[in-house]
Amino acid sequence: MFRRFYDVKFGVRREELEFPAGMGVEEARVVMAGTHADVRAEGLGIVEDGVWLGVAWLDWWLVGNTDTVDVELAVVPEYRRRGVATKLLEVAVGRAKDAGRRIVSGTNMAGDPETGESPGTAFARARGFVLKHAELHQVVELPVENLAAQPVDGYEIVQWREHTPDEWMPQFVELLSGMSEDVPTGDRTDEPVRWTPELVRDAEARRVAQGRFTYTTAAVHTASGELAAYTQMGGTPETPERLNQYDTYVRRTHRGKRLGIAVKLPNLAALQAGVARPAVLHTWNAPENTPMIAVNNKIGFRPVAQRTAWEREL
Numbered sequence: 616m617f618r619r620f621y622d623v624k625f626g627v628r629r630e631e632l633e634f635p636a637g638m639g640v641e642e643a644r645v646v647m648a649g650t651h652a653d654v655r656a657e658g659l660g661i662v663e664d665g666v667w668l669g670v671a672w673l674d675w676w677l678v679g680n681t682d683t684v685d686v687e688l689a690v691v692p693e694y695r696r697r698g699v700a701t702k703l704l705e706v707a708v709g710r711a712k713d714a715g716r717r718i719v720s721g722t723n724m725a726g727d728p729e730t731g732e733s734p735g736t737a738f739a740r741a742r743g744f745v746l747k748h749a750e751l752h753q754v755v756e757l758p759v760e761n762l763a764a765q766p767v768d769g770y771e772i773v774q775w776r777e778h779t780p781d782e783w784m785p786q787f788v789e790l791l792s793g794m795s796e797d798v799p800t801g802d803r804t805d806e807p808v809r810w811t812p813e814l815v816r817d818a819e820a821r822r823v824a825q826g827r828f829t830y831t832t833a834a835v836h837t838a839s840g841e842l843a844a845y846t847q848m849g850g851t852p853e854t855p856e857r858l859n860q861y862d863t864y865v866r867r868t869h870r871g872k873r874l875g876i877a878v879k880l881p882n883l884a885a886l887q888a889g890v891a892r893p894a895v896l897h898t899w900n901a902p903e904n905t906p907m908i909a910v911n912n913k914i915g916f917r918p919v920a921q922r923t924a925w926e927r928e929l
């Protein structure tokens with residue numbers, strides 16, 4: 616059942632996106648079947664005579680946006696414009712109201728890189744959603760040439776893989792919480808997550824259960840021992856051609872010193888040395904986040920789509 620659900624969800628992404636992004640089936644199964652500290656996932660499907668017409672993936676946030684349910688809708692192309700997504704949305708809205716949630720949110724992945732428009736944005740507007748934010752989807756094909764380090768005076772680079780070393784945990788949760796507060800989210804309803812060591816360990820355990828690998832590079836201010844910046848990238852052997860750039864964050868008091876690129880370059884070098892090729896690294900950033908996009912452009916990323924965030928108040 617889950618396999619068929621997933622095939623509709625990912626089949627639609629493959630159809631819509633030149634560079635499809637998202638979880639592999641096993642990664643997705645762990646999220647939906649497991650118990651997690653930050654999210655509970657639920658699936659809906661509309662099946663007619665054994666044929667799957669469309670699905671919805673619901674994320675019920677347990678930390679941060681606890682007033683929101685996030686919904687991803689996917690309808691098989693030949694069954695579109697028959698009200699399938701409308702019906703799925705109605706069920707999701709009913710459950711959200713029953714659970715006392717205030718907002719239904721959704722992300723449209725397939726927007727044109729210039730205009731952001733797609734069938735998903737037309738549907739969202741037609742069903743009363745309001746556009747809250749846009750993010751540029753950029754990709755770079757590996758291998759990237761010239762990843763020579765660009766160190767910054769007064770800072771040392773440290774790297775780790777799946778598990779945050781205990782010695783960095785107290786400061787790493789501060790940086791994760793800072794990331795959650797500072798990342799540009801436009802008009803989205805966004806309650807920052809206050810990270811704790813327990814949440815970090817839970818997220819790490821889930822990634823391992825999903826078969827995912829993670830590369831982290833951080834910069835330490837040598838004089839004070841302060842963790843000043845970090846970046847994370849990763850993927851899974853299940854979908855070796857698809858790698859993701861996760862967070863990149865520089866602590867407020869250490870900005871303006873080129874620490875963003877200083878951590879990204881060695882992280883990408885480590886990732887590139889460790890993965891199969893060919894592969895594509897994906898990243899999403901708010902267009903107003905000019906420093907981050909400038910760093911990405913230097914590395915060789917190019918724009919392929921615009922994803923948009925939508926909300927409907929209940």
Ligand SMILES: CC(C)(COP(=O)(O)OP(=O)(O)OC[C@H]1O[C@@H](n2cnc3c(N)ncnc32)[C@H](O)[C@@H]1OP(=O)(O)O)[C@@H](O)C(=O)NCCC(=O)NCCS
Binds near residue numbers: 669
């Ligand atoms: C967006 C999507 C889920 C819509 O599914 P659907 O079952 O065709 O949607 P519905 O039939 O319920 O459409 C309801 C209304 O939305 C609007 N709409 C939907 N698709 C549209 C399109 N391609 N162009 C213009 N308007 C559209 C129309 O107003 C439609 O009503 P109408 O057919 O009476 O004119 C489907 O196109 C899809 O899977 N797209 C790719 C994935 C995606 O973008 N998901 C949404 C982000 S979570």
